[in-house]
Every structure is written in C-alpha cells, then in structure tokens.
Amino acid sequence: MPFDSKFQLTPEEMRKLGYQVVDQMVEHLSTMRDQPVMRLSSRQELEKKLREPLPEAPAPVEDILEKLQQDVWSNIGNVGHPRFFAFIPSPSNFVSVMADALVSGFNPFSGTWLEGSGPAEIELITIDWLREICGLPEGAGGLFVSGGSMANLTALAVARKFRLQDKIENAVIYFSDQTHSCVERAILVLGFHPDQIRKVQSDSAFRLRVDLLREALEADRSAGKTPFCLIANAGTTNTGAVDPLDELADLCESEGLWFHIDGAYGAAAAFCDKGRELLKGLGRADSLALDPHKWLFQPFEIGCVIVRDSDQLKETFRILPEYLKDTVRADEEVNFCDRGIQLTRSFRALKLWMSFKAFGAASFREAISRGILMAEFAENRLRSMKNWEIVSPATLAIVAFRYAPEDFSEDLINELNQLLIRMVLESDFALATSTVLNGRTVLRLCTINPRTTAVDISETLKWLDSLAAHASQQIIEKINQ
Template structure:
C-alpha cells in the first residue's frame, strides 16, 4: 500500500481505496462470469479449516490486496455456491451483480434506516419498494411493511403482530394452527414469543401436501368448545418441500368468520405471483393479514433481504413503537416514517436499496421472465425424470420444485438410505447439488430450480448424472 496509508486512523488513501475497490470488483466479476464452469462448491472439514485460518489477531497492518488472493483460495473455495446455476438444494439464492453493488453502496455509506431523522432518503426508498411489493402481491391500499433479515425474522415479526392484534399480547390459552409442511422458523418464532408446544396445532397435510380445511375447522371448533382461543393460522404460499400452496381463498374466508389472524409464509413462493402460472396457484394471496417474502430467493437479491407485508400497516406501530427520551428528536413531523418503530430492530441497514436498484436496472418484466424460467426448469426436470424408469416422481413440478425417488431392487430401508447416499455422492462430485427431504414418511430427492441462469442442458445433465450415481450405488449395495 502507499505511504499515505494511515492505519491508526483506520483509513486508506484515495489511491489505495481505488486499488482495493477495483480488486473486489474484479474478484466479483470473475466469480459471476466463471461460476457455471466451476464446481457447485465444497464443504471443508473443521480440522482442515482450522489449519488454514486459525491465527492470532494481527497486531500490525497488513496488505488488503493480499487478502483478496487469500479469500478465494482459503475461504470462498470452502462453501456451497448457492448462486451456482446447478445448485438445486434447499432454496437457492441466485442473486445478481447489481444487488451486490447496492450492498457495497449501502455498507460504504453506512446507511442507518431506523429513523427518518437519520435516513430520510433511504426510508423513502424503502417505502417505495414496499409499495411495489404490496401491489405485486395484491394487498389492498393501507397495507405496508418493512424489510428484515429474512423469512425467520419476518415470520417472528408477523407472529408478534398477530399476538398483539388478536390477544393483546396475552398468550394464555391461545392456539395457533399450522401444517406439517410449515417452515421450522414458525415453530421457533412461537417458542421465542412464549407459546408452549401444546398451544400449536400441527395438522397433517393432505395428499397434495396442503393444509386440510376440514380438519382445521374441526380443530378450531374443538378448541373453542374447550374454552381455548384460536388466534392465528399460518398458511404456506409455496412450501419448501414441494412448492405446495395452501387453499388461501378458503382460509381467508374462514379466518374472517372466526376472527383469526391469517399469516402466509411466502418466503420463496410469493414472488411467483408475477407470472401467469404462479398467479393461478397463489390465488387469494392478497387476502391474508400478513405475508412473508424473501427477495433474496425468487427476487434474486443477495442475502439478507427479507420482507414482511401487513394488511393494516398501522398495527405495526401499535405493536412495536416505543419512544424513549434519547429518540425524542427523531419523532419528527406527521408523515415521517421511522422504520425502527415498525419492527424489532432499531439499527437497520438499507436492505431496500438492492431490490430498488435491481428493478430500476432490469425492469419488472425481466424479473417476471426470470421467475417463469424457474417454473419451466422444474418441468424440464420432471420430463427428464419421466423418461427414465429408475425414477419415481413423488410430487410433480410446482413453483420450481419437483421431488422424486431412485428405485432399486432392495429392501425399503436400503432404498431409503440410498437417497441420502446419492446426495452425498453428488456433492462430492461437485457438478450439481440436490438435497433430500421426507414426504409421507419416506426420504425423497428434491430439486429447486429458481436460478434463471440454469440451462435446460444443466437440468437434463443433472438428472442423467443422478441416475448414473444411483445405479452405481445400488449395484454396490447389492454386490
């Protein structure tokens, strides 16, 4: 670094800042442009990584450009690339370069979006982007929300809001209803909010892995008869396991009749409403009381970009606003929005900038086409699976998810174990990554295909390699 490097002031010279900045951009460009030709990633062992990275805290200045050489070699090479076009595990995070640059800007300007006083321009951008999402998802005027870290925090915030709105924060005797396909963050959020396990009714999903309305009606009636208080139903707007969507119109009508809060977890699935196919599956999305969505999934933003939308935005203030004396100067004039009063966090980064810049750069229609591409890719995978009799399709392509099993002539327990061995072998190979889940009590393989940069050939070759791996492992098992 240059002689103007002032370590004691924690600053670099303009020249050195440019060198470091250009080095970071070059590294990112190399990552994005070379991703498809490299492995989907690897998981380093703890001992290996301890040897690479364990060291005392540095006492003296070092060269940040040298770190840019070390990072891809020792750190980024020991991770799964969730933005890789052949990463089909869990729910991928495809991201985009504009979003990454927005992250750098928000961090570089060190934007604080907890109060209008400290960040009026950023707060206005967040208001605009929340309004865009409200419109896209079909919630009425008067709805609003805020950006959070992801689906877990959005679900926690929504459940806290439901507790306030329906129970005045008194939890005794209160009951919440979910299905066995509901994301684990809901159970964790309820635990944090003080609900005991016996206050959660986890209903077994129907044959299509949707929340069963008849059973829900029976459970609510039984709880009311027993003097308990049904207060919240958590619906799925695209389950992680299969892409299933609960019967939102029927649920909305039922919850209105029963004065029950209806929350929908659309963390990955909700943005599919932009497409024709997705809109048909997500009918009734705008009728919920609250909705979780994660732009860092199917809106192609970098982590951490979650969002909560609420049918009545005024309830957020009622539930979360507290004005201590040290924040009195931030209260401001009417119309000034302090997002720190709308949720759990006061210190908040400028998450909305990523989606704002991405939409301004590419346009909503490009996002619509990218989401439609993900839906189509799952159908391509299903077609490839159907051509090979070694595969059993468990759930057909739905919202970019398809599940399937490798069939083998062996005991059921051995075939069950084979599914996990296929996942392990595929990860070791590095060409693509899938994961398994459990449906109907049996392990299945699962593809989630929401990356718009995945090619049809990527999809078909992945299915072909999975079949070859399954055949090889089955032969070893029987040999």
C-alpha cells in the first residue's frame, strides 16, 4: 500500500518503518567491527545502479530500504570502525543517533526562543558545559554549527567586526603553516585577500614559531599594515600539535590581536588531565572552535563556536527584519539566529546533551585519555619495529611515521611511502592516510575511537609492516630493471 499524498503515515505505518530503520542501523552498528573499513565504487558503477528519472509513482518503502542497503550503505567509509585511523575519525554513539532521530521527528525550529525555548535552554546549558571544560570564563557563550569550518568562519567574522569594525583593508592575519585549510577558506570568504595572510613556519614539533611570528608582526607594522588576529591550533590535523597557547595569549594581549583558537579536533582533550596540561592557555582565547563530531563521539554534523564575550556574536550577526519582530521578547531569551549565520537551524545540541547525560562526563574523560594512550602505544610499537621511523611522536592521539629502510635515499623513501599508501587505500583491513611533513610523505594514525583496542593497533601495524615489505620489494625491482 503506498503512503497517502498528504505525507501522513498512520501510527502503524510509522512504527513499522521506524522499526525497519532501527533494525537496519542496529545491524550495521553491531557488525561494524567485522565489516571492511572502507567500501567504494566508481562513479560509473554507481550511475548504473542508482541513476533514474524522478520517480512519478510511489515505491514500497521496503524496496527503498533494500536499495539503500545494496548500493548506498555498501559504499561508505566506516568512520566509526575501530580500525579507521584516517583523517579524523568520527566514532559516533547510538544515544546521539537516536537524539538526531528525535530532533528530526519533533523538528523544533532552533533559531528563536519563541519557537523553541526548550531546545534553546538545552543549547545554552550544553555550550556552558563545554565553556567550563575549556576554561573560558562565565559570560563566554556560543552556538552549535555544522562543524569546524563553520565554527572558525563564525568566530573570525566576530574578530573582523570587533578588531577592525569590518574595515579589512590593510589588515593582516597570522597562523602557522600547520593550520587547517578551512581557516584560510574562512578568511577568503570574509573578504580578505590572500596577501593579507601570513603563514608562519612551525618548529620541529610542528608548533607555531613565536620568534618568527614576532618578526612578521614587526615587519608588517613597519610596512604600515594592521595586524589584527592570530589563529592558534589546539591540535593540528596533521600531527595533533598544540601551539604554545599561553605564550601566544600573552603576545596577543600585548599586541592587541584577536586570539582565536582552532580546537576543532583537539580541544575535547581538555576533558582529561593530560589533555588539559597540553592545552594550557586554551581558556584565554577570544574565540574557540571545537567539533563534537570528532573527539566527543557525535554523529555529523555538530561543531561549536564559543566567544569570550557572547554579546559580540549578537552584535556581529543580528539583523531584525519586520517579520521577526514578534520573536523579540525578554532580554534573557536567546534567539540563536542572532548568534550566527543560520536562521533556520536544527537542534544540534540535543545529541551532545543526551550523550553527556546518558554516559556521564567520566566516560568521556576516560575515552579521551584512552585515545591519547592508544597513540602512545602505537608509537612504542613502531619504535620496536625494524625500518619504521617516527616523524611526529604521539600527540593528542595522532602519531605520524614512515617506512624508511636504511639504504634508501630520501627520494626513494618518499616514493616507497606513497606506494605504501596506495596499497593501504586498496585494502580494507584498516585505514590510515598520509600527509606530508617537511617534504616527507608520512602515514598517520588518529586513535580517538574508544572501541579501538591494543590488538587492533598491533594487527594494523603488523599489516602495514607486511605491505611495506611488498612495497619496498617493488621499488627495488623497479630500480634493478
């Protein structure tokens, strides 16, 4: 029986579909460990399987779910797989998955207090928990956005407004050469020209070099430019490096610079003692980006921006047209549409709030410390294996390394590791991806998944070792040809 044309399902139909959907999810999540880490098809194959004209007639929903299972879910990377170590994994949790389902079902409009006071209060509280964990003072506040890219963009719009009154000509912005590309994109979106960006070289531990930053500031001031903002990393994507936040906070204070921290990946480490120690100075940011869909175990999409003076968000973004006047009520009621770019926005806070409550902060603390320990474990194992070289020691759950046989030249080692990565990508036992550090191609493991065991790491390293032996054999054969 097709569903009716008013898009209204009967209670029985809703329940039946709901159970079918939950069954599909539970089957996937409970067998994840035994599935390949990554499955993908070519564009041609998928066009063949999925391309069709817009369907005029309804199809049974069972058939649609079956099609999804066959051709769509079978072509995804399992970013929550315990041996998915690539990029930044996203090991989600089922409580938050159900929270997203609830949000979709109740569909609250989370842009104004009038239409979503309950959700707005939950968002205020959840942001406040994160504020406290990150060490920002009361009065700091923010909002949930789609991810780190939007969080950085939102924060930098506030910086532009409050340090430059939006007059961007002549202004200069600084960050290290290890900074995520979304920061540069945000700056360009905000209207700055590429020559207003200074990428400061990082040191041997991939932390921004403060001496070079000082030189750049001095040179720019002498040339009549206006330095206005520094972006520091609390956990780079490449290596997990944390810039010297305290020292940079001092410098920003004395130079009158806006101090933004990109903690999209690493700020969550503030939950545990070791992370807090590494992130000293985090709470001194004028603005901070962090990403619960990374190391706080949430499904996509949820990023967060916190600004030291939350009123600045409103002063940056608020525009009140006549058709929204009814939403302006008591001063203490927060209209989240005034704090960012989106008017219509979903209730992203619910999943984080529900998972904090259902698991407790102690579980988050333990899972995050465990992620750090797993990277240290991987580093120690690699150090005991022949021909493997640690290029960046375990930092905030990321370790970077390469296969470097003694008798290979630098160029050959790079070629070898590039070949190794191609082999890794063609296999599906585990997934690690590469990056380039000081001209060297390296592999990296990001070990934030709380379901990853020491055995997963050992087996992955053993598997990498055998692939590396094949790769070097191929290189040697090529040279000898």
